[in-house]
Amino acid sequence: xxxxxxxxxxxxxxxxxxxxxxxxxxxxxxxxxxxxxxxxxxxxxxxxxxxxxxxxxxxxxxxxxxxxxxxxxxxxxxxxxxxxxxxxxxxxxxxxxxxxxxxxxxxxxxxxxxxxxxxxxxxxxxxxxxxxxxxxxxxxxxxxxxxxxxxxxxxxxxxxxxxxxxxxxxxxxxxxxxxxxxxxxxxxxxxxxxxxxxxxxxxxxxxxxxxxxxxxxxxxxxxxxxxxxxxxxxxxxxxxxxxxxxxxxxxxxxxxxxxxxxxxxxxxxxxxxxxxxxxxxxxxxxxxxxxxxxxxxxxxxxxxxxxxxxxxxxxxxxxxxxxxxxxxxxxxxxxxxxxxxxxxxxxxxxxxxxxxxxxxx
Amino acid sequence: xxxxxxxxxxxxxxxxxxxxxxxxxxxxxxxxxxxxxxxxxxxxxxxxxxxxxxxxxxxxxxxxxxxxxxxxxxxxxxxxxxxxxxxxxxxxxxxxxxxxxxxxxxxxxxxxxxxxxxxxxxxxxxxxxxxxxxxxxxxxxxxxxxxxxxxxxxxxxxxxxxxxxxxxxxxxxxxxxxxxxxxxxxxxxxxxxxxxxxxxxxxxxxxxxxxxxxxxxxxxxxxxxxxxxxxxxxxxxxxxxxxxxxxxxxxxxxxxxxxxxxxxxxxxxxxxxxxxxxxxxxxxxxxxxxxxxxxxxxxxxxxxxxxxxxxxxxxxxxxxxxxxxxxxxxxxxxxxxxxxxxxxxxxxxxxxxxxxxxxxx
Numbered sequence: 272x273x274x275x276x277x278x279x280x281x282x283x284x285x286x287x288x289x290x291x292x293x294x295x296x297x298x299x300x301x302x303x304x305x306x307x308x309x310x311x312x313x314x315x316x317x318x319x320x321x322x323x324x325x326x327x328x329x330x331x332x333x334x335x336x337x338x339x340x341x342x343x344x345x346x347x348x349x350x351x352x353x354x355x356x357x358x359x360x361x362x363x364x365x366x367x368x369x370x371x372x373x374x375x376x377x378x379x380x381x382x383x384x385x386x387x388x389x390x391x392x393x394x395x396x397x398x399x400x401x402x403x404x405x406x407x408x409x410x411x412x413x414x415x416x417x418x419x420x421x422x423x424x425x426x427x428x429x430x431x432x433x434x435x436x437x438x439x440x441x442x443x444x445x446x447x448x449x450x451x452x453x454x455x456x457x458x459x460x461x462x463x464x465x466x467x468x469x470x471x472x473x474x475x476x477x478x479x480x481x482x483x484x485x486x487x488x489x490x491x492x493x494x495x496x497x498x499x500x501x502x503x504x505x506x507x508x509x510x511x512x513x514x515x516x517x518x519x520x521x522x523x524x525x526x527x528x529x530x531x532x533x534x535x536x537x538x539x540x541x542x543x544x545x546x547x548x549x550x551x552x553x554x555x556x557x558x559x560x561x562x563x564x565x566x567x568x569x570x571x572x573x574x575x576x577x578x579x580x581x582x583x584x585x586x587x588x589x590x591x592x593x594x595x596x597x598x599x600x601x602x603x604x605x606x607x608x609x610x611x612x613x614x615x616x617x618x619x620x621x622x623x624x625x626x627x628x629x630x631x632x
Numbered sequence: 633x634x635x636x637x638x639x640x641x642x643x644x645x646x647x648x649x650x651x652x653x654x655x656x657x658x659x660x661x662x663x664x665x666x667x668x669x670x671x672x673x674x675x676x677x678x679x680x681x682x683x684x685x686x687x688x689x690x691x692x693x694x695x696x697x698x699x700x701x702x703x704x705x706x707x708x709x710x711x712x713x714x715x716x717x718x719x720x721x722x723x724x725x726x727x728x729x730x731x732x733x734x735x736x737x738x739x740x741x742x743x744x745x746x747x748x749x750x751x752x753x754x755x756x757x758x759x760x761x762x763x764x765x766x767x768x769x770x771x772x773x774x775x776x777x778x779x780x781x782x783x784x785x786x787x788x789x790x791x792x793x794x795x796x797x798x799x800x801x802x803x804x805x806x807x808x809x810x811x812x813x814x815x816x817x818x819x820x821x822x823x824x825x826x827x828x829x830x831x832x833x834x835x836x837x838x839x840x841x842x843x844x845x846x847x848x849x850x851x852x853x854x855x856x857x858x859x860x861x862x863x864x865x866x867x868x869x870x871x872x873x874x875x876x877x878x879x880x881x882x883x884x885x886x887x888x889x890x891x892x893x894x895x896x897x898x899x900x901x902x903x904x905x906x907x908x909x910x911x912x913x914x915x916x917x918x919x920x921x922x923x924x925x926x927x928x929x930x931x932x933x934x935x936x937x938x939x940x941x942x943x944x945x946x947x948x949x950x951x952x953x954x955x956x957x958x959x960x961x962x963x964x965x966x967x968x969x970x971x972x973x974x975x976x977x978x979x980x981x982x983x984x985x986x987x988x989x990x991x992x993x
Contacts, residue, residue: 291950566987568979587965587984587992589652591976596954598968600961604948607959607968615952618929623948626927631948 275377276403278322279367281467282311282331282339282385283357287620287632288544288613291604292578295632296334298386301342304542305388305551309342314385317392321399322381328352328371329385330363356512360467361522362487365480366511368473369491373498378473379406382519387466388551390538398535401437402470405531408434411479411524412470412531413441415463416539421453424543426465426520429456430532441530444520463534466541469519476523483526487514544613545597545606549574562588570594574610578602604631636738637764639683640728642828643672643692643700643746644718648981648993649905649974652965653939656993657695659747662703665903666749666912675746676704678753682760683742689713689732690746691724717873721828722883723848726841727872729834730852734859739834740767743880748827749912751899759896762798763831766892769795772840772885773831773892774802776824777900782814785904787826787881790817791893802891805881824895827902830880837884844887848875905974906958906967910935923949931955935971939963965992 286299293299300311308316315327324345331339333353340348352367364382371378381399389395398414405412415428426447431440444465448456456462469476481488490510497506524530540547549572552560558572559565565575568591575588576599588598597613599606608615623631647660654660661672669677676688685706692700694714701709713728725743732739742760750756759775766773776789787808792801805826809817817823830837842849851871858867885891901908910933913921919933920926926936929952936949937960949959958974960967969976984992 291948566980566983568976568983585964587652587989589965589967589980589984591969591980592973593957593968593970596957596968598959598966600966603946604950605959605961606950607954607957608952609954612953615929619927619950619952622927622929623950628948 272321272323273379273403275375276322276379276381277326277328277371277375277473278318279364279371279380279382280311280314280327280329280385281360281363281382282329283335283354283363284384284386285332285357286386288616289548290616290620291601291606291631292576292599295629296338298335299542300386301335301338304548305540310388310542311339311342311385314383314387315343315346317389317395318381318383318399320396328367330354330367332357354511355508357516358511358514359516360519361480361484361517362490362511362514364469364476364519365484365487365491366494366507368476368480369494370498372473372477373495376474379403380469380471380473380476382467382469384467384541386542388538388540388542388547390540392537394537395535395539398437398533398537399470401435401533402468402531404435405438405533406470406472406475408531409472409475410434410529410531411476411527412438412533413524414466414468414470414535415532416466417534417536418457418462418464421450421457422464423447423450423453425541427453427456427462428465428532430461430463430534434531438531438533441524441532444525463532464539465520466535466539469524479523479527484517484522487522490514545574545599545608545616546610546613548576549597549610559590561590562586565589568592572596572610573598576600633682633684634740634764636736637683637740637742638687638689638732638736638834639679640725640732640741640743641672641675641688641690641746642721642724642743643690643696644715644724645745645747646693646718647747649977650909651977651981652962652967652992653937653960656990657699659696660903661747662696662699665909666901670703671749671903672700672703672746675744675748676707678750678756679742679744679760681757689728691715691728693718715872716869718877719872719875720877721880722841722845722878723851723872723875725830725837725880726845726848726852727855727868729837729841730855731859733834733838734856737835740764741830741832741834741837743828743830745828745902747903749899749901749903749908751901753898755898756896756900759798759894759898760831762796762894763829763892765796766799766894767831767833767836769892770833770836771795771890771892772837772888773799773894774885775827775829775831775896776893777827778895778897779818779823779825782811782818783825784808784811784814786902788814788817788823789826789893791822791824791895795892799892799894802885802893805886824893825900826881827896827900830885840884840888845878845883848883851875906935906960906969906977907971907974909937910958910971920951922951923947926950929953933971934959937961 431442790803792803
């Protein structure tokens with residue numbers, strides 16, 4: 272285990288796509304989707320063979336600090352970084368990187384989203400090792416997921432020349448494509464999904480931020496000075512929210528010249544909707560993912576999630592003659608949609624906002 | 633108001649078709665379907681302009697006695713007749729008729745199911761008046777519902793010659809027909825639905841039972857003697873369950889020669905399934921019958937019934953992109969079926985029986 276390797280886990284997501292399970296104070300990364308543990312806890316566990324919890328930093332929202340601490344008690348409390356407001360990934364990664372560099376100027380850093388699912392963990396760790404090789408060579412490195420379908424909801428990475436076994440140059444980052452382009456990318460074979468994982472030497476990223484995002488660079492210098500004085504928290508509270516909300520992809524990666532990508536194929540799922548949750552759930556022979564003891568008669572492809580406090584694991588769900596539906600139950604709200612329209616959860620959340628029902632969001 | 637007019641309300645139904653709302657101890661007639669009061673209470677109220685509660689007799693199962701008493705507290709407790717076991721309508725009507733005749737040998741009796749819905753109550757009362765005219769002339773009379781569709785789930789009554797305005801002879805009773813026959817009946821115009829309502833002079837029915845169902849006639853004589861001795865309850869407990877389970881239609885009406893039928897058109901609904909409950913429910917412009925405050929996005933024709941004790945009227949139901957579904961929620965069981973497959977509730981109840989989950993039935 273490399274003692275200089277640290278991890279940043281980005282856990283600031285709000286995530287309305289899993290309403291009514293997800294709420295503003297219980298976002299997606301705190302939910303046990305695709306397993307029996309919250310996605311954030313699974314993320315910390317998954318990287319433990321490379322980065323122990325004492326070198327893990329978690330960036331989250333100030334309002335989520337307490338729930339986050341309870342979800343991953345193994346991560347030292349002072350390594351939970353509370354953003355006063357979400358400013359996208361560049362300010363988040365920049366601040367966390369600066370924080371780690373104060374502790375270890377030689378730090379090698381791996382950045383992970385907190386809310387994805389990975390089926391094949393050994394293959395995932397192998398991809399991390401390859402990406403870290405790129406980082407050790409001074410590149411800003413990433414893992415690109417080998418695409419399994421012409422997905423239009425993700426950005427792509429076009430890979431170029433081989434740098435080392437399992438590690439390639441990045442030819443370019445590509446925005447979310449239309450269907451025809453996505454099909455072309457999958458057919459071409461050298462395009463990968465951008466999964467938001469980054470690997471770099473801390474000082475390389477710090478220099479890249481200074482070069483490409485000078486406003487954030489200046490903030491980091493003020494934060495370092497404030498940290499020396501012992502009042503970084505006040506500085507962050509005052510200045511963080513004023514930073515431009517820019518992604519690390521747009522703000523740094525796309526402008527950088529030394530980039531590496533490690534293609535990865537390890538059963539990655541971004542758990543983007545209830546449809547994904549159904550894909551990841553244990554299903555019976557008819558494709559139903561139902562609470563234990565449920566009765567299904569001529570019913571196929573349904574997902575039922577019972578999060579009621581009184582009913583969970585005790586209520587009997589019975590379905591007859593229905594297919595491909597999602598039913599999610601909580602104590603105060605119930606969702607019923609077709610699986611293929613899982614994105615319509617947004618429309619419901621918008622309707623609740625319009626009605627002033629923030630108590631349910 | 634005719635002081636000799638008494639009513640028998642048959643409230644012994646088990647009714648699994650409204651599971652999970654209906655249970656063995658809370659059958660359909662005790663549920664507020666099609667209104668805000670239990671069907672049984674609505675039945676008692678509906679006939680009150682002709683028969684006050686003190687002349688109403690309710691036949692029910694021994695296990696339902698307490699719940700029935702609570703549902704219709706205006707009916708004197710001693711007029712709730714507890715059948716030790718369900719033996720279909722002939723033993724039920726025979727015993728209740730004998731009980732009423734002991735109180736009033738001149739009794740005119742009206743028999744009603746406890747679990748139907750009627751929209752136009754004045755028209756219903758008018759039909760009762762016409763049927764009672766037939767009863768006063770010594771006929772066994774009934775009300776036949778003017779059919780609105782070629783229903784194959786009901787028996788029909790072929791009406792004959794006019795006896796009086798709005799009152800006809802019965803040509804014959806017809807079993808549930810196939811689709812082609814049902815269409816012929818509706819086209820013919822003189823066929824009516826048999827809705828299980830009967831009107832007669834008590835002594836005429838008593839004589840008809842003696843003539844056509846001598847075994848039940850003998851039971852009634854033993855019951856009368858036991859009542860004189862003050863131990864009718866013991867006699868009923870011992871002998872009632874041994875009576876043949878036969879319907880009043882097969883056992884008496886079809887064999888009798890003086891029959892009358894009053895055609896009725898008053899928005900009758902037998903509340904036979906969740907589909908009927910949807911038909912009777914208040915619906916929005918998209919045909920949805922949802923709890924107050926629900927969110928429906930591109931959703932049509934759905935019925936949601938919330939009977940949870942913690943959630944009722946407080947949980948928010950949100951539906952998007954679903955049509956013609958029925959979702960019924962109780963504390964311990966949830967049902968999700970398409971409206972047009974409302975009959976599949978039986979399959980679910982059967983599955984629960986097979987699993988020994990009588991706690992949910």
